[in-house]
Amino acid sequence: MDIARTPSNPDGNPEMADAAMQPKDPPEIRREDYKPFPWIVSETRLDFELGIDCTRVRSTLTVARNAKAEPSPTIRLNGDGIAAIVVTVDGEPSQSWVMDGDDLVLTLPGEAHEIGIETEIDPSANSQLMGLYASGGMLCTQCEAEGFRRITFFPDRPDVLSTYTVRMSGPRAQFPVLLCNGNKTGEGGDGDTHWAEWHDPWPKPSYLFALVAGDLVARSDSFTTMGGREVELNVWVREGDLDRTEHAMESLKRSMKWDEEVFGREYDLDLFNIVAVSDFNMGAMENKGLNVFNTKYVLADPETATDGDYDGVEGVIGHEYFHNWSGNRITCRDWFQLSLKEGFTVLRDQLFSADMGSEPVKRIEDVRVLRGIQFPEDSGPLAHPIRPDSYREISNFYTATVYNKGAEVIRMMRTMAGEEAFRKGTDLYFERHDGEAATCEDFVKAIEDGAGLDLAQFRRWYSQAGTPKVAVELDHEGDTARLALTQTVPPTPGQPDKAPMPIPLKLALIDRKSGTHSGERLVVLDKDTAEFTFDGFADKPALSINRTFSAPVSIDREVSREELVFLAAKDDDPFARYEAMQELMTGHLVAAVSGDLGDNDRQAARSDIAQAMQSVIEDDQLDDLMRGELMAMPGQTYIAERMLVADPGLIHAEREALKADLGKRLSEQFHALYDRAEKVPFSLDAEAKGARKVKTLVLAYAAAGDPAKAAELAAHQYERADNMTDRQGALMVLAGLDSAERTGKLIDFYNRYQGNALVIDKWFALQASSLHPQAIEHVKALRDHPDFTLKNPNRVRSLYMAFAANPAAFHAADGEGYRMIADLILELDPINAQTAARFVPPLGRWRRIEEGRAKLMREALERIAQAPKLSRDTFEQVTRSLG
Ligand code: B3K
Ligand code: ZN
Numbered sequence: 095m096d097i098a099r100t101p102s103n104p105d106g107n108p109e110m111a112d113a114a115m116q117p118k119d120p121p122e123i124r125r126e127d128y129k130p131f132p133w134i135v136s137e138t139r140l141d142f143e144l145g146i147d148c149t150r151v152r153s154t155l156t157v158a159r160n161a162k163a164e165p166s167p168t169i170r171l172n173g174d175g176i177a178a179i180v181v182t183v184d185g186e187p188s189q190s191w192v193m194d195g196d197d198l199v200l201t202l203p204g205e206a207h208e209i210g211i212e213t214e215i216d217p218s219a220n221s222q223l224m225g226l227y228a229s230g231g232m233l234c235t236q237c238e239a240e241g242f243r244r245i246t247f248f249p250d251r252p253d254v255l256s257t258y259t260v261r262m263s264g265p266r267a268q269f270p271v272l273l274c275n276g277n278k279t280g281e282g283g284d285g286d287t288h289w290a291e292w293h294d295p296w297p298k299p300s301y302l303f304a305l306v307a308g309d310l311v312a313r314s315d316s317f318t319t320m321g322g323r324e325v326e327l328n329v330w331v332r333e334g335d336l337d338r339t340e341h342a343m344e345s346l347k348r349s350m351k352w353d354e355e356v357f358g359r360e361y362d363l364d365l366f367n368i369v370a371v372s373d374f375n376m377g378a379m380e381n382k383g384l385n386v387f388n389t390k391y392v393l394a395d396p397e398t399a400t401d402g403d404y405d406g407v408e409g410v411i412g413h414e415y416f417h418n419w420s421g422n423r424i425t426c427r428d429w430f431q432l433s434l435k436e437g438f439t440v441l442r443d444q445l446f447s448a449d450m451g452s453e454p455v456k457r458i459e460d461v462r463v464l465r466g467i468q469f470p471e472d473s474g475p476l477a478h479p480i481r482p483d484s485y486r487e488i489s490n491f492y493t494a495t496v497y498n499k500g501a502e503v504i505r506m507m508r509t510m511a512g513e514e515a516f517r518k519g520t521d522l523y524f525e526r527h528d529g530e531a532a533t534c535e536d537f538v539k540a541i542e543d544g545a546g547l548d549l550a551q552f553r554r555w556y557s558q559a560g561t562p563k564v565a566v567e568l569d570h571e572g573d574t575a576r577l578a579l580t581q582t583v584p585p586t587p588g589q590p591d592k593a594p595m596p597i598p599l600k601l602a603l604i605d606r607k608s609g610t611h612s613g614e615r616l617v618v619l620d621k622d623t624a625e626f627t628f629d630g631f632a633d634k635p636a637l638s639i640n641r642t643f644s645a646p647v648s649i650d651r652e653v654s655r656e657e658l659v660f661l662a663a664k665d666d667d668p669f670a671r672y673e674a675m676q677e678l679m680t681g682h683l684v685a686a687v688s689g690d691l692g693d694n695d696r697q698a699a700r701s702d703i704a705q706a707m708q709s710v711i712e713d714d715q716l717d718d719l720m721r722g723e724l725m726a727m728p729g730q731t732y733i734a735e736r737m738l739v740a741d742p743g744l745i746h747a748e749r750e751a752l753k754a755d756l757g758k759r760l761s762e763q764f765h766a767l768y769d770r771a772e773k774v775p776f777s778l779d780a781e782a783k784g785a786r787k788v789k790t791l792v793l794a795y796a797a798a799g800d801p802a803k804a805a806e807l808a809a810h811q812y813e814r815a816d817n818m819t820d821r822q823g824a825l826m827v828l829a830g831l832d833s834a835e836r837t838g839k840l841i842d843f844y845n846r847y848q849g850n851a852l853v854i855d856k857w858f859a860l861q862a863s864s865l866h867p868q869a870i871e872h873v874k875a876l877r878d879h880p881d882f883t884l885k886n887p888n889r890v891r892s893l894y895m896a897f898a899a900n901p902a903a904f905h906a907a908d909g910e911g912y913r914m915i916a917d918l919i920l921e922l923d924p925i926n927a928q929t930a931a932r933f934v935p936p937l938g939r940w941r942r943i944e945e946g947r948a949k950l951m952r953e954a955l956e957r958i959a960q961a962p963k964l965s966r967d968t969f970e971q972v973t974r975s976l977g
Contacts, residue, residue, distance in 0.1 A: 120966045124484045125430040130163040131249055133202075135256040140246070144264030144307050146228050147218040153246045155256075158206035171198045171211070171247035174225070174240065178247060182210035198247040213246050220244070221885055221925045229373040230332065232308025233269065234386055236379055239429055239488045242300035252426045253531040255297035262305060263289035269307035271330065273367055275382045294382055296362065299425055299531065304381030306330070306369045313339040317347050319361050320354045329392060330369040338393040341404060342368065345411040352412070352446050357520060359419045368392065368411070372851060375887050375928050376492070377410050380417035387414070390852055390888060396776065398853050400819040401783045408450060413443035419524060427531040429488045433480040433556075434534045436492075437500020441508075444501060451719075452780060454668035458723045461643045461669070464502065466729050468494035469561050469648070473735065475938050475977045477559040477586035481534050487966040489928045495559070502646035503555045507538075509644050510598050510618065511545035519544035551620060554595045559586040562597060564619065566651035570634035575603055577637070580623040581647075587977065596620040600644040602667070603628055603635035609664040614641060636660055641667040648736075653677070655702045662706040662724070663713070672723050675710065678703050679752065680728045684736050686748045700752065704759045711763045718771065718784025725791050727753060730901040734942065741944040742905035750798055750865070757799020768792040768807070776817050783819075790823030797827045797865075805833035812839050822856055830865030854881055855892035862896035862903075869903040870910055884922055887929045894918050898936040905943075909950030912937060916954035919968060920961055927965030934958075934968065938975030952976070 137156040142149060157169060173196045181188045181200065184207055191200040200209065220227035225244025226235050235241065243250040260274045266288040272281075276294025283289065312328040313336055319325060327346060329339045346368065353359040368385045370392035378387040391410035394403055420442060421435035448456040471477060471494055478491070480500045485491050508516040522544030527536055534556050542549045565580040579599070583592035597619040602611040617626050636657050640649055658681075661674035682699040685691045691699070710716070710724040730749060734740035757764065767788055774785035789811065796804035808824040808831075815821035825843055828836050840861070847853035858881075861872045876882060876893055883889055894915065898904050904911040915933055922930035940951035958964070959972050 120486045120969065122484050122486055123488075125428070125482070128428050128430075130160060131251060131254050132160050132163040132166040133157045133169050133249065133254075134160045135249060135254050138248075138256040138258045140258065140260045142260070142262040142264075142305065144233060144262055144269060145217075146231070146233065146268070147216050149215050149217055149226060149233070151213045151215065151246045153209075153211050153213075153248070155209045155211075155248070156206075157202070157209060167203075168199050168201050169209070170194070170249065171200065171209075172240070172243040172250040173197055173247045174243040176213050176215060176244060176247070178211055179214060180210070180212040184208050185210070196243070211247050215245060222927060223373055223375050223887070224928070226305065227373070229371050231268070232306065232310065232371070234306045234308070234369065234371050235304050235381075236375065236386065237303050237381070238301040238379060239492075240301075242303055248300050250300050251428065252299040252301060253428060255299055255425070255529075255531065257294060257297050258303060259291070259293045260305065261289060261291045262307065263287055264307055268309070271306070271308055271310045273304075273306040273330070273369065273384055275302070275304055275384050276363060277365055277383075294363075296382060296422070297529065298382050298422065302380070302382045302422055302425075304379070304384040304386055306384065306386065309333070310369065311336055313343050315343050315347065317350050317361070317366075319350070321360050323361070323364065325350075325361055325363070326365045328365075328367045330367060331389075331392065332370075335370065335389070335393055338395045338398070339370075341394045341399075341407055342392045342411055345408040346415060348408070348450060349412040349415040349446060352449060353416055353419070353442075356445065356449070357416075357419070357442065357517070357524075359416075359524070361418060362423070366415075368414075372888070373886055375926070378414045380414040380421055382418075382422050385414045387411075388888065390855075393852060396778070396817040398818055398847070398850060400822055401778075401786060403818070404778065405447065405451070409443050409447045412446040413439055416442040416446070423529065424524065424527045425531045427533050429485070429491070430482055431533050432488075432491060433496045433500035433503075434532060434537055436497045437480060437504055438537065440497050440501035441504045444505075452717070454672075455719045455723055457642060457669055458672050460498070460501075462729070464494070464498045464646060465735070466731050468498045468646075469735050470731055470939065471495055471935065472499070472559060472561045472586070473584065474935070474942070475587060475975050476935055476971070479557050479559045479589075481556045483557075483588075486970040487931075489967055490931055490970055499646055504537075506555070506596075506598050506645060507541050507545070507547065507549065507552070509600070509616070510596075511541070511547050515545040515547070516541070519547075551594075552596050554593055558583060558592050558595065559589055560584045560592065562595060562645075562647040563650055564597060564599070564640075564645075564647050566637070566639060566649055568634070568637045568651075570631065573630055573632050575628045575631045575635055577601075577617075577626045577628070578623065579617075579619045579626070581619055582622075587974070594620060594622050597645045597647055599639055600641040600667075602638045602641060602665075602670075603631065604638055604661070604664065605631075606633060606636055606660065611635070611638075611666075614667075616644070636664075638665050638667060638670045640673070641670045643669055643673075655681070655699065659702055659706045659709075663709040668720055668723075675706060675724050676728045676732075678706055680733055680736060683728070683733050683745065683748050683752065686752075687733075687737070687741065687744045700755050700759070703752070704756055707756055708760055708763055711760065711767050717780065718788045719780055720784075722784060722787035722791055725788065738942070739944055740942060742901050742947065743907060746902045746905075753795060754798035757795040757797070761796070761799060764792045764795055786817070786819045786823070789820065790826070793823060793827040797831060801831050801833065805831050805835050809835040809839060812842075818853070818856075822860070826860050826864070829860045832866065836866075851886075851888070855888050858882070858889065858892040859896040862893050863900045865902065867902075869897075869900060870906055870914070873897050873903070873914065884925050887926060890918075890922065890926075890929055894933065898933060904936065905947060907947065909947070909954070912947075912951050912954040916958055919958055923961075923965050923968045924963075927967040930965065931967035931971045934971035934975055938971070940975075941977075 135155050135157050139154040141152040217226045217228045224241035262272050272290035274292035279293045280291040310330040311333050312330045315327045317325045329342050363383045370387050370389045372389050374388040391407050394407050416439050420438045426434050519541035523540035538549050560583050562581050562583045567578040569576045602614050604611045658674045658678040665671040733745050771785035771789045774782050793808050808827040812824035828839050919930050919933050937951050937955050940948040955976050
């Protein structure tokens with residue numbers, strides 16, 4: 095693939111041999127330069143003659159001038175590494191076109207025309223997994239954001255909506271199943287070849303186009319919508335995987351029902367297909383009526399999938415399904431508006447998962463992702479607003495900021511409006527913009543009008559990057575509690591000065607004696623500083639603030655450990671309780687790492703933390719899922735994020751030391767908890783899931799406190815396991831220990847699941863993320879394992895993302911971890927640029943890391959930057975990271 099045989103490159107000059115590898119310095123695209131496309135493409139007809147290594151594509155576009163755009167004598171059809179074999183206008187061969195880089199620019203004289211273009215592509219050579227590619231003998235597509243232009247020349251931008259009619263033909267034996275968007279309108283065959291024709295009645299942008307051809311089998315079911323439409327549902331997988339699709343199908347039906355009940359959204363076709371693909375750059379893709387999924391988010395059974403995997407399947411199925419309205423019926427005007435569909439759809443999937451399981455636990459999980467990934471992004475060189483102002487490669491902007499902070503921003507509107515008014519706002523949004531390519535501004539305006547909110551100042555959340563910090567002080571005098579709040583929004587690249595933003599903070603003032611409060615309040619801090627007074631407090635209350643994590647900010651306050659211990663035990667908001675536990679541990683670890691902690695202070699802090707942990711372990715009002723959250727230690731990145739400059743080695747050592755200390759101090763309580771949890775039989779209900787969660791947590795504490803005992807217990811759990819959660823949890827602990835059981839159980843796991851790619855991914859990841867002192871050597875050895883390949887993104891991520899997120903290994907003081915990631919990026923970039931570029935951000939944190947390592951991280955980045963050719967993706971990330 096990517097062999098460009100364009101007029102300007104007739105011989106396939108090696109300089110251009112791989113279109114993904116660009117000469118340096120690709121242009122910057124700016125939001126303010128948006129112009130409507132001068133042509134309307136009312137209809138698109140596509141004819142595919144399918145072959146794994148040669149597919150011929152004939153497209154017919156019906157175009158007319160767009161009266162709402164500046165007139166143009168030409169039409170620009172984007173291409174990427176493809177060549178036109180034939181170009182016709184109104185049925186006649188045309189010579190009036192030129193190539194401008196990868197794009198085909200055609201001069202059109204009249205008001206309306208029919209353009210015909212023929213291209214030929216090689217899906218089997220498409221290792222970028224964008225456009226039409228081969229995966230395990232089948233053909234599939236990924237077009238978002240700019241993959242359609244790798245299939246045929248087209249105005250590949252989200253504001254060009256067209257109805258698609260697609261015919262595909264190919265060898266029946268190789269591709270017995272032929273799928274596309276919309277409904278099947280015909281099929282037939284002749285000897286070994288067969289064909290199918292599909293029509294999608296809903297106008298859509300090219301990024302939502304999808305085609306699948308392969309030897310697949312389906313789990314089928316149906317759903318009757320609230321309007322009485324009977325929808326056929328299929329989950330397509332390879333033969334042999336069918337018995338792992340039940341959870342996906344159930345999740346789909348639950349999503350459809352939930353969207354009707356909670357957002358009033360009904361499905362709009364007679365068919366909904368999901369196809370699972372093993373080689374996929376991300377989680378899944380919401381193509382109209384034909385969602386394509388990474389197998390990881392489809393296949394699940396108790397033997398091979400963990401509880402986390404089950405939740406992942408449900409969440410991603412929901413997410414992609416919800417896009418049918420927030421993304422497909424209303425799409426984005428341009429890619430700067432990506433958060434319009436992604437932020438909103440993440441919020442929708444979060445609310446869905448919360449409704450399907452435990453709301454507080456889901457909230458904590460979401461906040462953990464936000465603080466572990468988005469906060470570091472927002473405080474580093476890649477920081478950008480949820481609606482970015484410019485990009486070089488849009489694939490780099492599918493970020494935690496656009497997705498997760500985007501969801502938080504909409505969640506704040508919901509919090510300020512209240513659920514009912516917010517629903518009026520979303521109803522208005524869907525009604526006003528159905529069928530359009532809209533902007534974030536359209537969304538905010540609809541919420542403003544529908545929910546009756548003034549969001550004038552709130553819009554700054556869309557334009558300003560950086561995590562606001564809120565300094566909090568609570569004073570008490572007479573019977574008045576006085577709360578002083580001060581916000582600062584830090585400078586970020588290109589945005590040195592920030593204006594104050596409205597920050598909705600839910601709070602409660604808790605009576606220290608009774609442990610109760612008189613009601614939760616919502617205050618909105620919309621200035622740099624503000625003061626709020628509360629009367630009727632004879633004694634100083636304990637402050638519970640940013641309850642439910644009502645705003646995506648960091649709270650900065652002086653609070654005694656004693657008060658945190660109190661809140662960890664008594665706060666009636668589960669999130670605030672979790673926060674108190676996290677703060678208790680984080681506060682201690684930051685002080686310990688900063689070196690200003692004497693031995694006595696250290697002992698006193700550890701004893702307070704143990705006391706709080708004990709009350710969590712022994713609180714019989716708690717369910718185990720929530721108990722597990724309260725028991726979890728803060729992640730290393732989160733701790734590092736709290737320091738201006740961090741020493742990853744020291745943080746790791748202190749964190750492990752605290753874990754060991756707790757493991758020892760609370761050994762009895764932990765083991766009692768384990769014994770109780772161990773008796774709960776396997777099921778997928780919350781109680782059993784909670785039991786499994788606390789068991790593995792106990793093993794982790796024990797592994798730090800008493801490794802020999804933990805190894806024994808983990809080996810026992812591994813052997814007895816009747817589900818993947820228990821087995822993986824035990825193996826995770828064993829993989830980090832220098833015990834005799836380690837090797838045996840790793841071999842057993844591999845042999846047991848050999849051939850099951852998703853489980854073998856776990857086997858790679860467990861070793862790459864392990865606490866074992868030789869983890870780095872293990873990763874090097876695994877790189878040469880026959881099952882390792884750079885061609886499969888899941889496998890690459892399972893080894894190297896896990897490694898890059900393993901602080902002790904990645905941050906090895908001699909820089910070996912950084913060199914390994916740089917080597918990977920350089921090797922992977924020509925194969926799969928999108929995946930390669932995802933490994934740059936861990937190196938980009940150098941400014942916040944101690945000097946010695948920072949220098950080594952920079953060197954790794956500089957070495958990448960010096961490569962003679964880089965993809966746009968990696969070039970942009972490396973350049974921004976070096977700053
Ligand atoms: N919309 C897709 C993401 C496409 C990423 C392209 N690099 C999946 C999702 O967010 O639902
Ligand atoms: Zn999405």
